[in-house]
Amino acid sequence: MSKASAKLVDALVARSTRDGGFSAVPGGPADSESTALAALALHATGNESVAPLDWLLARQRKDGAWPRTDAVPEASWASAWAALALARLEGGASREPLARAGAWLVQREGRRPGLLARVVGHLTNLDERLEQDLTLVGWPWHETAASWVEPSATALLALHALKERVSLPGAEERIEQGERLLWDRMCVDGGWNYGNRRVLGEVLLPFPDTTAFALLALQGSSRREGLDESFAALTRLLDPRASGLSLALAALAFELHGRKAGEIERRVAERVDGTGTPRETRSIAFMLLALSGGADLLRTAS
Amino acid sequence: MRMGRRDFLRAGLAGAGALVACGRRVEMPDDRRRARSRVAVLPAASYAVDLRDLLLRGLAFFAPEVQGRRVVLKPNYVEFDPRGAINTHPRMVEAAVLAFLSLGASEVVVAEGAGHRRDTEYLLGASGLDAVLRERRVRFVDLNIDHVAEVTLPTSFTPLGRLWLPRTVLDADLFVSMPKLKMHHWAGVTLSMKNLFGIVPGAIYGWPKNVLHQVGIPNSIVDINAALEMPRLAIVDGIVGMEGNGPIQGEPRSAGVILIGDDFPAVDATGARLMGVPAERVDHLRWAGEFLGNVAEDRIIQLAEPPARFQQEFTLPPGFATLRG
Numbered sequence: 001m002s003k004a005s006a007k008l009v010d011a012l013v014a015r016s017t018r019d020g021g022f023s024a025v026p027g028g029p030a031d032s033e034s035t036a037l038a039a040l041a042l043h044a045t046g047n048e049s050v051a052p053l054d055w056l057l058a059r060q061r062k063d064g065a066w067p068r069t070d071a072v073p074e075a076s077w078a079s080a081w082a083a084l085a086l087a088r089l090e091g092g093a094s095r096e097p098l099a100r101a102g103a104w105l106v107q108r109e110g111r112r113p114g115l116l117a118r119v120v121g122h123l124t125n126l127d128e129r130l131e132q133d134l135t136l137v138g139w140p141w142h143e144t145a146a147s148w149v150e151p152s153a154t155a156l157l158a159l160h161a162l163k164e165r166v167s168l169p170g171a172e173e174r175i176e177q178g179e180r181l182l183w184d185r186m187c188v189d190g191g192w193n194y195g196n197r198r199v200l201g202e203v204l205l206p207f208p209d210t211t212a213f214a215l216l217a218l219q220g221s222s223r224r225e226g227l228d229e230s231f232a233a234l235t236r237l238l239d240p241r242a243s244g245l246s247l248a249l250a251a252l253a254f255e256l257h258g259r260k261a262g263e264i265e266r267r268v269a270e271r272v273d274g275t276g277t278p279r280e281t282r283s284i285a286f287m288l289l290a291l292s293g294g295a296d297l298l299r300t301a302s
Numbered sequence: 303m304r305m306g307r308r309d310f311l312r313a314g315l316a317g318a319g320a321l322v323a324c325g326r327r328v329e330m331p332d333d334r335r336r337a338r339s340r341v342a343v344l345p346a347a348s349y350a351v352d353l354r355d356l357l358l359r360g361l362a363f364f365a366p367e368v369q370g371r372r373v374v375l376k377p378n379y380v381e382f383d384p385r386g387a388i389n390t391h392p393r394m395v396e397a398a399v400l401a402f403l404s405l406g407a408s409e410v411v412v413a414e415g416a417g418h419r420r421d422t423e424y425l426l427g428a429s430g431l432d433a434v435l436r437e438r439r440v441r442f443v444d445l446n447i448d449h450v451a452e453v454t455l456p457t458s459f460t461p462l463g464r465l466w467l468p469r470t471v472l473d474a475d476l477f478v479s480m481p482k483l484k485m486h487h488w489a490g491v492t493l494s495m496k497n498l499f500g501i502v503p504g505a506i507y508g509w510p511k512n513v514l515h516q517v518g519i520p521n522s523i524v525d526i527n528a529a530l531e532m533p534r535l536a537i538v539d540g541i542v543g544m545e546g547n548g549p550i551q552g553e554p555r556s557a558g559v560i561l562i563g564d565d566f567p568a569v570d571a572t573g574a575r576l577m578g579v580p581a582e583r584v585d586h587l588r589w590a591g592e593f594l595g596n597v598a599e600d601r602i603i604q605l606a607e608p609p610a611r612f613q614q615e616f617t618l619p620p621g622f623a624t625l626r627g
Contacts, residue, residue, distance in 0.1 A: 024447040024505070025444070025447060028447070028448075028449065029449065031447075031505070033505075068505060068506060071449075071450065072450060072466060072506060074506075076506075077508070078505075111516070140508070140512075141504075141507060141508020141509070141512065142506065142507050142508055142512070142513050144513055144516065145507070145508055145512040145513050145516065146512055146516075148508060148509070148510075148512070150420070150509070151508070193418070194418055194419075194509050194510055199487070199551075200487055200547065200620050200621070201620075202547060202551050207419060207421070208421075208424075209419075209420065209421050209424075241424065241427060241428040242424065243421050243423040243424040243427065244423065245421055245423060245424070246421060246424060278423050279422075279423070279444075280422065280423065280444070280447070283423060
């Protein structure tokens, strides 16, 4: 294990909680996203601890979703990461939790504009100004919200992983429409931000982390148009200000699309050696996945 | 005929005991307004002046009780653009940290829950705030992933009823909203009240905080502000503001001013007027001015400098011509 990876493992372990989970920052409560990502990252380094998987299994809701934390019981977008981690790492006999998680993800939809909003959108020319197909459905952050890039991308990754393990009626249709939504939300010159191409007619620029998430989710997409532009946009966005999280996600996206990621991985390691480990657990986990050959855990295309 | 956004956001008094906000009838909340509120208007030509000293002079008008207390500063780091004026300047944040420490605060925490970007490490580093935090050894709390508590909203401008809010804010001995003086393409203006969108945790509500947009931005602004009970101050960075298509894509506009006050609607009404916007025409200010704080000019005492000295006509956001019409 490299020196950088060892540092990241130490930082990750320091975020483990007494109940077997992982917190987003030191001293916080365990949460589903951090626990799932930590489990994936530790697995990539050869650590086969079952504690985070047990934490996740113990907290799955009856409807198949996961809460964000014990204190916030409502179904969270982070369920996608929990489902993906269990699908990839949980080798137990029972596939029932996976089927339940998959069923929840298949039925979870971003809110479509209601009749009044559609009328207002038409009268104010909103759809045209947004340059978005508002009929497409992906996944929301919150049950009452619209579809956005990052939760849609993570749900797509999870569905791909789940359907390798269990039968998931309806998954293919959701994957197909989810991919269409991501392509629809691509920024004008490639790449993705949180999910708007334009606001009030003004072009919005992409972000590196959301661009990498979308590219990870589109590994298996049959559409190639826009792919080169988006990788070019991602490369431009990896300027000296880019965070360790963005560098790590970009390295994973390049690798999983069969593109050279070595230079970006080197920058991830340099970041750890130079400025230390980031504060947030998910950043540490993605950096560890990038440096420890963990990309296959996010692979969707055979 | 095309219907404008303003037509949908129009609201007004609907008779005794109730307001109508975006077509939603709201029972008139308890009147929390003071007889009069005070807002300090302080000249600051640039970020190179002694901002700590300037803030101390402004804070002296309000004599906040901070001895041995924990102060939470909430600047605006919703997004970053090196060409723009989106953020509360890191030097302003630094000056506030130093000012409150010199007044005896036991701890000053900087806290933000960015609205567009999840990548806080990038935002802090690129904006220069991280360098200030490290130099001054100030703790930063990412409100998007903080411990939360469920709060029952005392007002019903939105149908939300309850919101998860971060403990760092709810438990603050003094909460300081530190916005930038900006126009806003959905809310008209964004100041200390709108800045509180950044306390709503993204880990629950997402990036952007779409849930708040769906139930009405001005409505959400009022409900969130009405839910806070701890002592509060506002310090507005108006040294360089933003005009036009704010809060992200507008143009920088020098205004050379800092506002300080302990009544957010009064501070924001003053800020709106400095930008050449009649405060009563901004929905959330008009509604807040009915019960939460003072917005009417004759109920605000302007301290230090007369606001007229700094008043300019900031370019309005697209679609907001009626703010001055």
